Amino acid sequence: MTTDVPLTSLYQDLILDHYRKPRNRGTLPDATVEVHVRNPTCGDEIRLQLLLEDGVIADLRFEGEGCSISQASASMMTSLIRGKPLPDALALGSRFTEMMHADADAATDGSLRDLRALAGVARFPVRVRCALLGFDALREAARQSAGEAP
Amino acid sequence: MAPLDVDRLRGDFPALHQDVNGHPLVYLDNAATSQKPVQVLDAVRRYYEADNANVHRGIHELSRRATEAYEGARNRVAGFLGTDDPAEVIWTRGTTEGINLVAASWGGENLGPGDEILLSEMEHHSNLVPWQLVARRTGATLRYLDVSDEGTLNLDQMDEILSGGRVRLAALTHISNALGTINPIREIADRVHAAGALLLVDGAQGAAHGPVDVAALGADFYAFSGHKLCGPTGIGALWGRRELLEAMPPYMGGGEMISIVERDMSTWAPLPHTFEAGTPNISGAVGLAAALDYLEGVGPAAILAHEQALVAYALEQLRPMPGIRLFGPEDPGARAGVVSFLLGDAHPHDISTILDSSGVAIRAGHHCTQLLMRRYGVAATARASFYLYNTRDEVDRLVTSLETVRTIFA
Structure with a gap:
C-alpha cells in the first residue's frame, strides 16, 4: 500500500451501506446452482445460489461471513447481475477484476454501477482478494453449471 | 524486580x-512473531562469516566449531528449560514440528482403540490437528475441555474426564495465543499424572512470556518456537523426559540420526540425534541461543x-x-x-x-x-x-x- 492512502477511499458510505443492508441476501429454494467459496487466508466465505433460466440469471441470493469489503462486494455484484445472461455477468466480473488491478478505465466504467465504489480497494493489495470473492463464487457457479469439475 | x-x-x-x-x-x-534484536542478528551473521560448516561429520576445524556452536546452543536451551540433560532437547523447526513429532512417534507407538487424548477448546490448530491425525491412525479418541466465558479451563471437568481412566496423554497450551490466558500447568500436571497420563505442554506462547522450568511445571513434553522469543524463524525445540524419548521410534529417517545402516534396517544414533535427521538449522540454533541470552539479560x-x-x-x-x-x-x-x-x-x-x-x-x-x-x-x-x-x-x-x-x- 502506498503511503497515507486516505481511508475514505476504502470505506465509502455506499460500501458500508451494502455491508449493513446486503441486497439479495438469503436462500433461494429453487436455485439451479449453488456454490460455496472461501478465502482460506482470512476465513471470509460466500454461498451463492443462482436460478438460471436459458442461460439468464433469473434470480440469485447469497449468504456470507466476512469483512465489509467482501460482503459489500458480493451484495453489489448480485444487484448488478440479476436478470443478465451469465456470459455478460462473467464479463462484468472480468471488468471488475481489471478495476481491482488499478485499471483506471475500469474504475470509471458505468456498467459496474455500485461496484465502482470499491475502486479504492486496488490501493490496499491485501484486501483485493476480499473484493473479488463474490465474483470468484460466480465463476465457480458458471463452471458448475457448464458441467465441468469444480 | x-x-x-x-x-x-x-x-x-x-x-x-x-x-x-x-x-x-x-x-x-x-503473539504471531516477535521482532529480532541486533544481538541475535549479529550472532547468526557471525556464525556464517566465521564458523559455517556441517555438524558432526567434518574432521576439520570449521566443522568442529560449527558442531560446538550447535551443541552449545542445545546446552543453552537445556539451561533455559531448567534441565541438566541436553540430550532431552530435540531441535525442531518450531512448536508445530515438536508436537507432530510426539503425536506421530509417541502416539503411534502408544495409542490404540479405547485410548483417549485430552485437548481443550482453546488449543491452536497445531496442537489439535496432529492429534486428529494420530487418532485416525490408531483408533484413539479425542476428548475436549470446555473453555469458560472468561477464557479459562474447567479443571472439574478435567477430573471427570480423567476419572474414566482412558486418557493416555493431555496436550494443552501453556498460554492461549488468542486470549492470553495463562493455564495452571502445575495443577493440571498433578491431576493428569495422578490419572496415570502424560502431559504435553504447547509452549509456543508460554516460553516467550516468562521463565520456563519444565520440572517445576510438571510437563512430560514441552515444545516451543524460537521466533516468538526474539529468535529466528524455522528453529525451535522439543523437550521430553529422557525415558519417554528413549522409548520412542524415530520421526524422520536420514543422515545424522543413524548409527549403522544395513540394506534392510538400521540402528539409531542415541538421543538427541535419533530425532534429528538431515542437516539441521545450525544458524537458527545459534540465533535461538543468542535470543535466550538476550531474554535472560532482560x-x-x-x-x-x-x-x-x-x-x-x-x-x-x-x-x-x-x-x-x-x-x-x-x-x-x-x-x-x-x-x-x-x-x-x-x-x-x-x-x-x-x-x-x-x-x-x-x-x-x-x-x-x-x-x-x-x-x-x-x-x-x-x-x-x-x-x-x-x-x-x-x-x-x-x-x-x-x-x-x-x-x-x-
Missing part, C-alpha cells in the same frame, strides 16, 4: 524504527510483568469504549500480553486495515483457533499482543486508531 528500561531495549530492535503508511510503526502482533519475569502492566492499561482504556467486546480473563495477572477484542459491527479485517493505515500492526482472524472462535460464536477477533519493547504510548496509539474505526463504522 526492576521495571524494564524499554527505551534502551527498543534501541536493540532495528525493525521497530520505521514509518509504516506515514506513521511510526506500532508493532502489536507479537529478565524473563520482568518481561511478563511489563506485558501485564500494558494489558492492564489497555483494558482500562478499552473497557469504556462503546461497542467493545473483550475476550479473555478480566484479571491482567491471569494473562500474558494478549488483548483480543471486537468493536461494533466492524469486522476484524476492517479494524486491522484501518489500524494499519496509521502504522499500528495487529492480527485479525481466527488465530488458528477455530474451535475457540466457535465457542464464542464469532468468526474472528482483532488481537493486539505486547512484548518487552512495547510502551504505554503505543497502547494510546492503538486506542486512538480504534476511535477512527468507530468513526468510520459509526
Whole structure:
C-alpha cells in the first residue's frame, strides 16, 4: 500500500451501506446452482445460489461471513447481475477484476454501477482478494453449471 | 524486580524504527512473531562469516566449531528449560514440528482403540490437528475441555474426564495465543499424572512470556518456537523426559540420526540425534541461543510483568469504549500480553486495515483457533499482543486508531 492512502477511499458510505443492508441476501429454494467459496487466508466465505433460466440469471441470493469489503462486494455484484445472461455477468466480473488491478478505465466504467465504489480497494493489495470473492463464487457457479469439475 | 528500561531495549530492535503508511510503526502482533534484536542478528551473521560448516561429520576445524556452536546452543536451551540433560532437547523447526513429532512417534507407538487424548477448546490448530491425525491412525479418541466465558479451563471437568481412566496423554497450551490466558500447568500436571497420563505442554506462547522450568511445571513434553522469543524463524525445540524419548521410534529417517545402516534396517544414533535427521538449522540454533541470552539479560519475569502492566492499561482504556467486546480473563495477572477484542459491527479485517493505515500492526482472524472462535460464536477477533519493547504510548496509539474505526463504522 502506498503511503497515507486516505481511508475514505476504502470505506465509502455506499460500501458500508451494502455491508449493513446486503441486497439479495438469503436462500433461494429453487436455485439451479449453488456454490460455496472461501478465502482460506482470512476465513471470509460466500454461498451463492443462482436460478438460471436459458442461460439468464433469473434470480440469485447469497449468504456470507466476512469483512465489509467482501460482503459489500458480493451484495453489489448480485444487484448488478440479476436478470443478465451469465456470459455478460462473467464479463462484468472480468471488468471488475481489471478495476481491482488499478485499471483506471475500469474504475470509471458505468456498467459496474455500485461496484465502482470499491475502486479504492486496488490501493490496499491485501484486501483485493476480499473484493473479488463474490465474483470468484460466480465463476465457480458458471463452471458448475457448464458441467465441468469444480 | 526492576521495571524494564524499554527505551534502551527498543534501541536493540532495528525493525521497530520505521514509518509504516506515514506513521511510526506500532508493532502489536507479537503473539504471531516477535521482532529480532541486533544481538541475535549479529550472532547468526557471525556464525556464517566465521564458523559455517556441517555438524558432526567434518574432521576439520570449521566443522568442529560449527558442531560446538550447535551443541552449545542445545546446552543453552537445556539451561533455559531448567534441565541438566541436553540430550532431552530435540531441535525442531518450531512448536508445530515438536508436537507432530510426539503425536506421530509417541502416539503411534502408544495409542490404540479405547485410548483417549485430552485437548481443550482453546488449543491452536497445531496442537489439535496432529492429534486428529494420530487418532485416525490408531483408533484413539479425542476428548475436549470446555473453555469458560472468561477464557479459562474447567479443571472439574478435567477430573471427570480423567476419572474414566482412558486418557493416555493431555496436550494443552501453556498460554492461549488468542486470549492470553495463562493455564495452571502445575495443577493440571498433578491431576493428569495422578490419572496415570502424560502431559504435553504447547509452549509456543508460554516460553516467550516468562521463565520456563519444565520440572517445576510438571510437563512430560514441552515444545516451543524460537521466533516468538526474539529468535529466528524455522528453529525451535522439543523437550521430553529422557525415558519417554528413549522409548520412542524415530520421526524422520536420514543422515545424522543413524548409527549403522544395513540394506534392510538400521540402528539409531542415541538421543538427541535419533530425532534429528538431515542437516539441521545450525544458524537458527545459534540465533535461538543468542535470543535466550538476550531474554535472560532482560529478565524473563520482568518481561511478563511489563506485558501485564500494558494489558492492564489497555483494558482500562478499552473497557469504556462503546461497542467493545473483550475476550479473555478480566484479571491482567491471569494473562500474558494478549488483548483480543471486537468493536461494533466492524469486522476484524476492517479494524486491522484501518489500524494499519496509521502504522499500528495487529492480527485479525481466527488465530488458528477455530474451535475457540466457535465457542464464542464469532468468526474472528482483532488481537493486539505486547512484548518487552512495547510502551504505554503505543497502547494510546492503538486506542486512538480504534476511535477512527468507530468513526468510520459509526
